[in-house]
Amino acid sequence: VSPVHGGDLDAVARRYGADPASLIDFSANISPFGPPAGVARVLVEYASRPRALAPYPGVSYERLRTRIAERLRIEPEAVVIGHGSAGLIEVALRAETAPTWFVPVPAFSEYRRALRAVGVREQTFALPGDFALDVDAFLRSVRACGDAGALVNTPHNPSGTALERERALALVEGFDRLKRPLIVDEAFIDYAPERSIAREAVRTRHAIVLHSLTKFYALAGVRVGYALAHADTARRMRETGASWPIGSLDEAIVFEALADEAYARQTRLDNERERVALRHSLIALGLHVIPSVANFLLVELALPAERLDVVIDALIQERVIVRDCRSYEGLERRATIRVAVLDGERNRILVNALARVVRLFQRGS
Numbered sequence: 557v558s559p560v561h562g563g564d565l566d567a568v569a570r571r572y573g574a575d576p577a578s579l580i581d582f583s584a585n586i587s588p589f590g591p592p593a594g595v596a597r598v599l600v601e602y603a604s605r606p607r608a609l610a611p612y613p614g615v616s617y618e619r620l621r622t623r624i625a626e627r628l629r630i631e632p633e634a635v636v637i638g639h640g641s642a643g644l645i646e647v648a649l650r651a652e653t654a655p656t657w658f659v660p661v662p663a664f665s666e667y668r669r670a671l672r673a674v675g676v677r678e679q680t681f682a683l684p685g686d687f688a689l690d691v692d693a694f695l696r697s698v699r700a701c702g703d704a705g706a707l708v709n710t711p712h713n714p715s716g717t718a719l720e721r722e723r724a725l726a727l728v729e730g731f732d733r734l735k736r737p738l739i740v741d742e743a744f745i746d747y748a749p750e751r752s753i754a755r756e757a758v759r760t761r762h763a764i765v766l767h768s769l770t771k772f773y774a775l776a777g778v779r780v781g782y783a784l785a786h787a788d789t790a791r792r793m794r795e796t797g798a799s800w801p802i803g804s805l806d807e808a809i810v811f812e813a814l815a816d817e818a819y820a821r822q823t824r825l826d827n828e829r830e831r832v833a834l835r836h837s838l839i840a841l842g843l844h845v846i847p848s849v850a851n852f853l854l855v856e857l858a859l860p861a862e863r864l865d866v867v868i869d870a871l872i873q874e875r876v877i878v879r880d881c882r883s884y885e886g887l888e889r890r891a892t893i894r895v896a897v898l899d900g901e902r903n904r905i906l907v908n909a910l911a912r913v914v915r916l917f918q919r920g921s
């Protein structure tokens with residue numbers, strides 16, 4: 557089974573015979589603000605001296621690891637660079653081994669793909685209706701299973717909910733006490749950095765934290781992520797992962813992006829303002845919207861799940877693409893969609909389109 561993702565605009569355009577440029581993509585959760593300005597400077601510089609691309613990148617990515625480490629106030633030895641945070645899931649599963657891995661569901665589809673690729677068993681753990689992981693119950697289930705690790709995502713895709721920092725710390729400490737591996741996927745943590753447990757996790761022996769540079773910095777085409785772990789685990793990950801997971805141009809681009817603190821602050825502020833406004837507008841349409849700390853919202857429509865196809869088709873007629881969440885385990889029988897929080901103008905297009913579609917289906921239902 558191949559993983560299902562949002563953001564495949566060309567495939568949608570082909571299916572509907574539409575021009576991809578005319579569609580507004582709310583199905584991928586990538587920042588609408590574009591990359592930081594310094595990224596364009598790096599590209600211009602490389603364009604003026606293409607010979608800079610001739611050598612291999614330094615295998616240890618020392619400069620980039622040091623920049624990441626300084627921002628997080630940890631040691632560069634704790635940082636592993638990877639081909640997107642998705643590329644690091646398998647590397648993490650091979651560095652901290654367990655025959656069974658607990659995964660709270662619904663979950664990002666790449667987890668299942670990576671677990672299968674590594675050849676280990678997945679044990680799903682159903683999240684409740686509000687998507688809040690009960691850390692104590694989760695720890696009890698893991699403890700009861702002979703030899704299991706866990707892969708936990710916070711902020712959580714597709715709901716946007718996040719563990720309180722104190723709960724996330726209890727999770728890390730619990731796994732440390734059990735001496736079991738724990739992978740915490742913090743791909744969206746830049747939207748709620750105060751909740752990150754990365755600095756605490758690197759002090760334990762078995763926790764690996766994953767961070768993405770593709771969503772928050774609008775650089776999904778560049779494919780860079782990093783992992784944070786105890787120096788010994790991080791060294792094992794570097795030894796067993798690919799030798800050059802990213803190119804020197806990729807490294808230069810994200811090195812520049814990470815320097816731009818003002819961009820990060822502004823993105824957080826803009827996202828929060830737009831997220832709050834969009835959530836209120838969707839609630840005003842009578843839709844159920846899960847509170848989110850990230851740059852997307854999970855929205856439930858009061859319709860039988862089978863009617864979601866016509867809703868999604870009707871939205872595409874309005875040029876709006878949303879993420880159909882029925883491919884997520886646990887959401888198959890619910891009419892839920894995930895929408896990215898974009899800028900005010902595009903969010904208004906989404907709200908207006910949804911308003912018309914909801915009215916249509918309420919009348920027709």
Ligand SMILES: Cc1ncc(COP(=O)(O)O)c(C=O)c1O
Nearest residue numbers: 640641642664713743768770781
């Ligand atoms: C929860 C989660 N983790 C990781 C990723 C992968 O991000 P990256 O682009 O860094 O590989 C995604 C992408 O959608 C995601 O939703």
